[in-house]
Amino acid sequence: MxxxxxxxxxxxxxxxxxxxxxxxxxxxxxxxxxxxxxxxxxxxxxxxxxxxxxxxxxxxxxxxxxxxxxxxxxxxxxxxxxxxxxxxxxxxxxxxxTGPFKYSVTVLLWALVFGPFESQAVVEEVLERNEDGDAWTRAAVELCRGYPGLTGAIPGEAAQALRTALGRFRMLDDRWGMFLALTALRDVVDDPVEVISEALELAEKLRADEESGLLLCQRGELHRHQGDLDAAGEDFSWALALAEHADLPETAAAAHIGLARTARCSGDLLTAREHLAVVLSRDSDELEDARYEAMHELNLLINSEASA
Known part of the structure; x- marks a missing residue:
């Protein structure tokens, strides 16, 4: 092999x-x-x-x-x-x-792979056993404490743990650690645009095309909800170009749907239909959810046309 x-x-x-x-x-x-x-x-x-x-x-x-x-x-x-x-x-x-792990990376990989299937008490017990490790392990433990769904931390506690992890990973110049901390932090802050933007910069440096595309779509959706349709359109267009270049069909579909929503909100119903038609024309099992979402958006579009 x-x-x-x-x-x-x-x-x-x-x-x-x-x-x-x-x-x-x-x-x-x-x-x-x-x-x-x-x-x-x-x-x-x-x-x-x-x-x-x-x-x-x-x-x-x-x-x-x-x-x-x-x-x-x-x-x-x-x-x-x-x-x-x-x-x-x-x-x-x-x-x-019963004691700490021998390898620094074990606690983080365990938490991310097995943690979601363990009780919060078990996760916390494993983290406690490793919280006195080296600088990287301590950063990883804080990341796990703030990671959604692992320890049951309330948003404020989770945000604090993630910011601590982010700061420690910055000191260690660990870009992947920083990226994970930022992508988790976006779910527990009131205004995640700035956090997503920083995560996007890291994803580009890490050449993580799929992650970059998803972050662009998320930021685009936030811009759309805030009424900044120009910024939304730029993010979705950027995500689409990246997805097509890297052959990421699910990301491309998400970008097309985002562009359709943005076009509908700006009154450009023809362009919205064109983007939705692209998604609906692609017959692939991996795009089943995207086609369902596109059909929902098409129904909204039809209603918009009827009330115009």
Whole structure:
């Protein structure tokens, strides 16, 4: 299995894990854990997932002695394709761990992957065990405390935790950490436009096209609700261009619907129909929700035409 990798260091990572998979699965497991921080900071989630999938396919349901957290990290990276028994083994490892995690990145990956399926009490207990770790771990713990749905924090408490995490990740120059803190913060502040704008700047630097497109659509919708139709149109148009360039059909559909709404609000019903027609003409299962939304918008458009 080829699990990606670019030039230089990326190729060394791939080569090392490939060789270890063929010769020593214990070493392959250690390498996945050791490279976790690198994958995180480089935004290489797909590469991490593919490497983890390869290692898990060799290990199966066996947790090598002394490598519990390494196994846990590998499952966290490859959770989308892991077997149910492997997910359960990973959960058992967390339940049996009484102290802080050995690897800084474990607490954040665990919270994001497994946290939504655990009780808030369990999540808080794991965070408390890790809150005295290094600077990065402390930033990650605050991010998890403010992350929607993980600990039950009220909006004010969540916002404070996320701002603390954001400040700490800034000091560490961790762009992905900053990006996650900002995207979570937008859900708990009264006026998220400024937060989304900063997150968008980071997404562009990280070359995260899908995230950039979604943020543009969200900001465009906020501008539309505020009556700034010119700004809304610019954001949706930018999102559409980015989505078409990066081949992101769902983002493109969201941008077309946003442009249709903006055109309807400005009285340009013909342009609104044209954008909706594009979405409704695309027969794809992944766009089913978008077509439903486009039909709803079309009904509003028809009502607008009838009352004109």
């Amino acid at each position: 080829d699990f990606g990798g670019g030039g230089g260091y990326d190729e060394q990572v791939v080569s090392s894990i490939e060789h270890a998979c063929d010769t020593d699965p214990r070493t392959a497991l250690r390498l996945v854990a050791e490279y976790s921080g690198y994958w995180w900071s480089s935004g290489l989630q797909d590469e991490a997932a593919a490497a983890a999938e390869r290692v898990l396919s060799i290990l199966g349901r066996t947790v090598p002695v002394g490598l519990d957290e390494e196994y846990l990290l590998t499952v966290l990276h490859g959770a989308a394709s892991a077997e149910q028994e492997q997910l359960e083994l990973a959960q058992q490892i967390v339940a049996a761990t």
